[in-house]
Amino acid sequence: MRWLAVLLMVFSVFPVLAATPYQTQGIVLLQPDFVLQERVPSIDSLSGYIKAVQAAAEATMAREAPSPTSGFVVLAVRPGRRSMAWLDFQPALPDAVAARLTQAIQAVPPFEARDGVVVFALNATLWDAPSAHGFPNPSAWRKALEGRSEPMEIGDLVNEVWP
Secondary structure (H helix, E strand, C coil), rough: CCHHHHHHHHCCCCCCCCCCCCCEEEECCCCHHHHHHHHHCCCCHHHHHHHHHHHHHHHHHCCCCCCCCCEEEEEEEECEEEEEEEEEECCCHHHHHHHHHHHHHHHCCCCCCCCCEEEEEEEECCCCCCCCCCCCCCCCHHHHHHCCCCCCHHHHHHHHHHH
């Protein structure tokens, strides 16, 4: 809970007068606090990474034709400064736009995760669409869970879809 409170203070949402290409509405922590404390070296490193991802997303979407949508940018960071991003927007972005956005986000150097994968999501709106509700569920994750009757720990799921 402490992580969420600090991150919310760092990323407070301010009113915007014009439609913005990309805006983070909130952060969804997908792992327990004790896991994040073990794996994230500092709140500063995490917030710096999030800010850089936001800047990359905003710069990328500013070059695209407006298409209001909302959803989640799901991020995973592994030791060795490796990262992966999945998009879960409704309605979905056109494939070419989604590919450019994903590529820009994955080009951002991540923090150095310790002892395992760190997984979280940014609840984002594009061009002032209403904010998404619920839990991020990218299509790659849905496919990996097809036919399973038992829940799967988020780190194991990410390791399955990102070998």
